[in-house]
Amino acid sequence: MLEIRSLRKVYGGHGRQVEALGDVTLTVPEGQFVCVVGPSGCGKTTLLRCLGGLLAPTSGEVEVAGQPVTGPPDGLAIVFQEYGRSLFPWLRVAENIELPLKSKGVGRAERRRIVDESLTAVGLGDAAKAYPWQLSGGMQQRVAIARAIAFQPKVLLMDEPFAAVDAQTRADLEDLARTVWQRFGMTVLFVTHDIDEAVYLGQRVVMLSASPTRVLEDLDIDLPDKRDQLATRSGTRFAELRSHVYSRIQEAKIARPGS
Amino acid sequence: MSRALGRAGLLLGLPVILLVTWWFASAGSKSFYQPPLETIIKVFPATWTAARFRSDVLPSLGRLFLGYGLAVLLGIVLGVLIGAHRRLRALVEPLLEFLRAIPPPVLVPILILVAGLGDPTKVLVIVSGGIWPVLLNTVEGVRGVDQVLADTCRTYRICGWLRMRTFILRAASPQIVVGARQALSISIIMMVIGELLGATNGLGYTVVQFQRGFEIPEMWSGVFVLGLLGVLLSLAFTLVERRVLSWYHGVRAAERSGR
Numbered sequence: 477m478l479e480i481r482s483l484r485k486v487y488g489g490h491g492r493q494v495e496a497l498g499d500v501t502l503t504v505p506e507g508q509f510v511c512v513v514g515p516s517g518c519g520k521t522t523l524l525r526c527l528g529g530l531l532a533p534t535s536g537e538v539e540v541a542g543q544p545v546t547g548p549p550d551g552l553a554i555v556f557q558e559y560g561r562s563l564f565p566w567l568r569v570a571e572n573i574e575l576p577l578k579s580k581g582v583g584r585a586e587r588r589r590i591v592d593e594s595l596t597a598v599g600l601g602d603a604a605k606a607y608p609w610q611l612s613g614g615m616q617q618r619v620a621i622a623r624a625i626a627f628q629p630k631v632l633l634m635d636e637p638f639a640a641v642d643a644q645t646r647a648d649l650e651d652l653a654r655t656v657w658q659r660f661g662m663t664v665l666f667v668t669h670d671i672d673e674a675v676y677l678g679q680r681v682v683m684l685s686a687s688p689t690r691v692l693e694d695l696d697i698d699l700p701d702k703r704d705q706l707a708t709r710s711g712t713r714f715a716e717l718r719s720h721v722y723s724r725i726q727e728a729k730i731a732r733p734g735s
Numbered sequence: 736m737s738r739a740l741g742r743a744g745l746l747l748g749l750p751v752i753l754l755v756t757w758w759f760a761s762a763g764s765k766s767f768y769q770p771p772l773e774t775i776i777k778v779f780p781a782t783w784t785a786a787r788f789r790s791d792v793l794p795s796l797g798r799l800f801l802g803y804g805l806a807v808l809l810g811i812v813l814g815v816l817i818g819a820h821r822r823l824r825a826l827v828e829p830l831l832e833f834l835r836a837i838p839p840p841v842l843v844p845i846l847i848l849v850a851g852l853g854d855p856t857k858v859l860v861i862v863s864g865g866i867w868p869v870l871l872n873t874v875e876g877v878r879g880v881d882q883v884l885a886d887t888c889r890t891y892r893i894c895g896w897l898r899m900r901t902f903i904l905r906a907a908s909p910q911i912v913v914g915a916r917q918a919l920s921i922s923i924i925m926m927v928i929g930e931l932l933g934a935t936n937g938l939g940y941t942v943v944q945f946q947r948g949f950e951i952p953e954m955w956s957g958v959f960v961l962g963l964l965g966v967l968l969s970l971a972f973t974l975v976e977r978r979v980l981s982w983y984h985g986v987r988a989a990e991r992s993g994r
Contacts, residue, residue: 530886547889554890561883566905566982575901576891607982609989627891 477631477663478504478527483536485522496522497533498688506630509657509664511674513721514684514692515729520667523689524635527665528554540631553629557636559616563608563623569595570604573623580627594622597659598652614645618652625656632657634666638673647705650677654703671725675699675717676708683721685728693724768951775955782953783960787941792960795926795937798854802861803922807915810866814873814911815903824874835871839864839921840928847933857929857937864925865918872914876907909983912976919972923965938964 485497496519504510514520525531526538529548540549556562563572570591577587595601598618608616617637624632634653638646650673657664668674674681675697683692699713708714754772761771783792817824817831842863850856880903888898904911930939938961945954977984 525886528886528890530889548892552890554886556883556887558883561881562887564884564901564905565986566908567901575893575897579891579893579897607985609982609986623891 477506477508477541478502478665479537479539480523480527481537483523483526483538484534485519485526485531486534495688497526498685499690500536500684502682502691502694504663504665506663507661508680509654509666509678510680510682511666511668511678512682512684513668513671513674513725514689515686515725516669518684518686518728519689520669520684521635523684524554524633524665524667528552528633549631551628551630553624553627553632555617555620555624555632555634555637557639559613559620559637559640560608562620563616565607565609567607568604569600569606569608569611569619572608572619573626576623576627590626590628591622594626597625597656598622612645614641614649617641617649621649621652621656625660628660629662631663631665634664636668637666639669646673651703651705653677658701671718671721672709675714675721676703676705681717681721683724683728692728695721767949770952770955774952775959778952779956779959782956791936791938791941794854795930795939796964798857798929798937799861799922799926802858802926803865803919805858806862806865806918806922807869809862810869810914810918811873811904811911813866814870815877815899815907817870818874818877818907819903824878831871835867839867839925843928843932852933857926857934860929861922861925865922868917868921869911869914872910872917873907876910877903879910880906909980912980916972916976919968920965923961923968927961 480500480502483497483500484495487494487496500523512520512523522531526533527540527545529545529552538545540552543549564575567575573591573594574587577590582590591604592601595604598621600615600618600622603611603615603619608619611619620637637653638649641649653664653666654677666674666677668677678697681695681697683695684690685692695717697717699708699711699717758772761769762773764771817827839860843860846856846859846863850859884902884906888894888902893902926937927939927942930937931943934940938957942954942957942961945951945957
């Protein structure tokens with residue numbers, strides 16, 4: 477579903493060049509939930525923006541559903557980290573979710589049905605008429621997820637979506653991400669700097685090195701499909717996987733100090 | 736109830752005090768040019784009759800609304816164009832700075848030369864003064880749209896007129912409103928200036944006629960009418976602004992309460 481081959485991105489300007497992505501190759505089969513972790517500043521967001529067609533790579537290829545990415549690809553939705561800035565503050569919650577459907581040309585009755593369904597799916601059935609800024613951060617991110625679901629994407633990219641919410645809300649949202657994925661069956665690429673979150677959520681965890689970034693390790697997460705904040709996180713296998721990922725990321729940091 | 740009274744008191748307090756002071760200070764005035772306030776108020780009903788409203792106030796208002804409307808419309812259209820295209824902006828910005836620096840009243844003789852003494856010239860005079868704050872503020876507003884929202888639009892394929900009307904114009908609206916408010920007071924000034932020079936009716940014309948005919952109390956009453964007109968239009972503007980920018984004030988309030 478997602479094909480990334482020898483992706484390289486160099487930011488230039490004012491005589492100083494920053495190599496955000498060195499050489500990243502990664503394949504995600506359809507329907508998989510993949511988490512991408514790496515030390516901060518390792519180009520995770522750059523990777524995601526290249527996938528989403530928001531940024532042109534310096535070299536290498538990106539394909540979504542067999543189509544090379546030149547602009548935002550069909551059937552791809554993104555949940556951004558900055559929930560406060562990705563929802564339109566002048567539109568009510570329902571209108572925010574409805575807007576991409578309008579540009580898709582979905583009829584009014586169908587739009588209303590999809591909006592209701594996606595709001596219910598994220599547990600915000602009664603917030604349709606509120607404005608985003610009347611909601612808490614966690615609820616705003618739920619709205620952003622509902623908007624992504626309503627778009628009915630084949631691929632869902634999530635860019636550190638829960639980095640800015642408090643710990644308890646975060647746990648709820650993590651479970652919501654899993655539920656949504658299981659229910660709608662899209663391919664999910666979830667970028668995070670939180671190792672626990674990556675191991676808890678993913679079927680697979682892709683570890684990135686510090687910049688210039690390449691794939692450090694691609695690890696299958698052999699935890700049962702049904703995950704639970706308490707039981708899963710206190711299990712021995714979770715602890716093993718977590719410490720493994722943790723030590724690899726630490727190595728990556730030490731290998732290139734200061735970057 | 737008492738709060739409303741308090742607010743009304745604050746709003747009207749100073750004007751009432753000033754009027755009362757004026758009343759008593761000018762009570763025994765023998766000066767021809769500064770008649771007692773009592774005299775000015777006495778001539779008011781006889782001066783500002785329904786016939787006078789039809790012959791002078793309405794034409795003035797017509798020109799004002801037309802000129803102001805055109806200034807706002809043109810300012811927004813050009814501002815969006817210039818704000819959205821970096822190259823165009825670099826090209827025209829020095830020119831805009833130059834044009835803005837010219838005091839609009841000096842354009843009046845030129846406009847009269849070019850377009851004659853009729854109503855179109857008077858409307859043009861208003862446009863030539865009112866367009867700048869709208870134009871420059873719109874450019875700033877469009878240039879400063881949120882990048883995450885722009886990415887959101889690209890990802891969800893929100894483009895064309897839908898993007899213009901639900902994203903660009905709304906995102907720039909706080910700035911546009913600031914410009915439109917400045918433009919309103921400038922437009923009133925330009926309306927009067929246009930009517931001082933070679934008009935056959937209108938508020939500015941009337942005031943000058945009274946002055947030339949040494950009808951000093953009547954002249955003062957005309958100044959009053961102009962002041963009141965300004966206050967009423969400003970009030971109307973505030974009402975519209977509250978509707979258009981209710982989301983903006985909501986966001987600001989939410990930010991202040993630290994959500």
